[in-house]
Amino acid sequence: AQSVTQPDIHITVSEGASLELRCNYSYGATPYLFWYVQSPGQGLQLLLKYFSGDTLVQGIKGFEAEFKRSQSSFNLRKPSVHWSDAAEYFCAVGAPYFGNEKLTFGTGTRLTIIP
Amino acid sequence: DGGITQSPKYLFRKEGQNVTLSCEQNLNHDAMYWYRQDPGQGLRLIYYSQIVNDFQKGDIAEGYSVSREKKESFPLTVTSAQKNPTAFYLCASRPGQGYTDTQYFGPGTRLTVL
Numbered sequence: 001a002q003s004v005t006q007p008d009i010h011i012t013v014s015e016g017a018s019l020e021l022r023c024n025y026s027y028g029a030t031p032y033l034f035w036y037v038q039s040p041g042q043g044l045q046l047l048l049k050y051f052s053g054d055t056l057v058q059g060i061k062g063f064e065a066e067f068k069r070s071q072s073s074f075n076l077r078k079p080s081v082h083w084s085d086a087a088e089y090f091c092a093v094g095a096p097y098f099g100n101e102k103l104t105f106g107t108g109t110r111l112t113i114i115p
Numbered sequence: 116d117g118g119i120t121q122s123p124k125y126l127f128r129k130e131g132q133n134v135t136l137s138c139e140q141n142l143n144h145d146a147m148y149w150y151r152q153d154p155g156q157g158l159r160l161i162y163y164s165q166i167v168n169d170f171q172k173g174d175i176a177e178g179y180s181v182s183r184e185k186k187e188s189f190p191l192t193v194t195s196a197q198k199n200p201t202a203f204y205l206c207a208s209r210p211g212q213g214y215t216d217t218q219y220f221g222p223g224t225r226l227t228v229l
Binding site for chain 2: 009034036041042043044045046049090102103105106107108
């Protein structure tokens with residue numbers, strides 16, 4: 001069974017600084033990987049996804065993520081954060097062999113932005 | 116506008132009562148899902164349905180029930196057997212059964228059992 005680890009529960013960065021959120025997965029083959037963002041009391045919005053091909057994936061709101069098979073990682077990055085980026089971020093993995101009907105989510109990383 | 120609606124946004128119930136959470140989508144998606152979210156635990160899958168009149172248990176189905184009589188609707192009942200029902204519940208849908216399909220989420224329902 002697949003699993004996802006987001007080692008950072010809470011990260012604080014200054015507005016304008018760069019950001020990297022870590023995600024490590026466990027799966028026997030190449031998984032399908034996702035990053036979602038959640039504002040307080042809201043649903044989840046898809047930021048980006050990786051299925052195959054180019055390992056650097058561009059998403060919405062200026063985010064990107066890089067799939068590194070050797071490290072079993074799919075870290076999310078942004079070169080300059082804005083106050084509106086404050087939210088909770090979830091990494092998720094799907095198992096393509098069984099179809100994409102089930103996603104396994106990490107426990108999330110809460111991002112705080114300071115002026 | 117196309118999307119997923121969940122109602123109500125906030126729900127309060129007394130302990131021992133069953134309660135049904137609504138999830139409707141007008142995206143013509145085949146698959147629908149229910150997740151439970153607790154602080155620090157991420158999202159956990161309760162039930163999912165890939166086609167009408169069919170559904171499967173997720174990782175934490177005990178104390179919950181669902182139905183899928185219509186493509187656009189996937190209501191979740193939280194029964195009195197659920198020992199700790201207070202949580203944020205998220206519904207999601209996905210276009211089909213293709214590997215590359217993405218799950219889209221509704222705004223959620225916060226259930227508080229008093």
